[in-house]
Amino acid sequence: xxxxxxxxxxxxxxxxxxxxxxxxxxxxxxxxxxDLAATFRMAARLGLQEGxxxxxxxxxxxxxxxxxxxxxxxxxxxxxxSRLLVCDLHGNxxxxxxxxxxxxxxxxxxxxxxxxxxxxxFHTHMPYATALSMLEGEPLAWAGQTALKFYGRTAVDExxxxxxxxxxxxxxxxxxxxxxxILFLKNHGVLVAAExxxxxxxxxxxxxxxxxxxxKAMSTGRPLKxxxxxxxxxxxxxxxxxxxxxxxxxxxxxxxQLAKLEPDFAE
Numbered sequence: 458x459x460x461x462x463x464x465x466x467x468x469x470x471x472x473x474x475x476x477x478x479x480x481x482x483x484x485x486x487x488x489x490x491x492d493l494a495a496t497f498r499m500a501a502r503l504g505l506q507e508g509x510x511x512x513x514x515x516x517x518x519x520x521x522x523x524x525x526x527x528x529x530x531x532x533x534x535x536x537x538x539s540r541l542l543v544c545d546l547h548g549n550x551x552x553x554x555x556x557x558x559x560x561x562x563x564x565x566x567x568x569x570x571x572x573x574x575x576x577x578x579f580h581t582h583m584p585y586a587t588a589l590s591m592l593e594g595e596p597l598a599w600a601g602q603t604a605l606k607f608y609g610r611t612a613v614d615e616x617x618x619x620x621x622x623x624x625x626x627x628x629x630x631x632x633x634x635x636x637x638x639i640l641f642l643k644n645h646g647v648l649v650a651a652e653x654x655x656x657x658x659x660x661x662x663x664x665x666x667x668x669x670x671x672x673k674a675m676s677t678g679r680p681l682k683x684x685x686x687x688x689x690x691x692x693x694x695x696x697x698x699x700x701x702x703x704x705x706x707x708x709x710x711x712x713x714q715l716a717k718l719e720p721d722f723a724e
Contacts, residue, residue: 485518488589490538491723493653498722501533505583512561515577528555547594566599567627577657585668587596596641600681604667608693612637617644659704
């Protein structure tokens with residue numbers, strides 16, 4: 458990867474490398490393409506995108522060296538299953554037309570490589586969660602039930618140092634993530650890490666809803682009323698039970714909606 462890239466608008470000048478059709482489970486890959494494309498489209502409908510600058514990635518099923526990512530220059534509402542790129546962890550596009558945005562490689566490739574448990578990574582500057590990343594202290598106040606979904610699952614990267622245009626940025630984010638699933642990038646945005654596309658989508662959606670409720674509550678000027686720690690821990694554990702099943706149902710729901718509203722997402 459080129460370390461001289463100057464801006465997040467500069468795509469990685471990746472080469473294109475062919476891969477054999479027998480080295481990938483094509484049925485599983487297509488299903489992942491459709492699922493990931495659905496999350497892009499619904500994120501756009503909900504106002505979670507920022508121009509053409511944010512990115513979602515998911516490891517190719519059965520592979521630890523290839524991942525799906527959106528191509529540079531397309532907004533989330535333009536993404537289709539076939540438009541997604543398959544890339545390796547070294548800056549090469551192995552399937553698809555176009556190249557990813559530079560920061561997509563410096564963040565996602567590094568995260569998938571350094572933290573193998575992260576099979577899916579969504580990075581956005583969605584407005585309410587990003588607003589909380591701009592405040593001093595802990596981003597979530599644990600004052601609303603939706604926020605408790607993330608109790609004990611968040612981490613904070615305090616060391617914003619500009620655009621993510623070299624490997625050190627991705628490595629720092631990976632280290633800051635640790636065992637967490639949600640990383641607030643101070644002065645920047647958020648990163649959601651998950652094992653499946655469904656879980657990443659579910660967390661992304663509810664994280665923004667929790668952040669929105671908190672920002673609106675803070676705007677009243679009245680003090681927040683945090684949930685006691687014991688109750689927060691118990692509620693978080695309750696939410697984790699069946700969370701994977703609920704996340705899958707959530708993903709299937711948005712695919713049904715999109716099949717009616719924007720059926721081309723699956724093409």
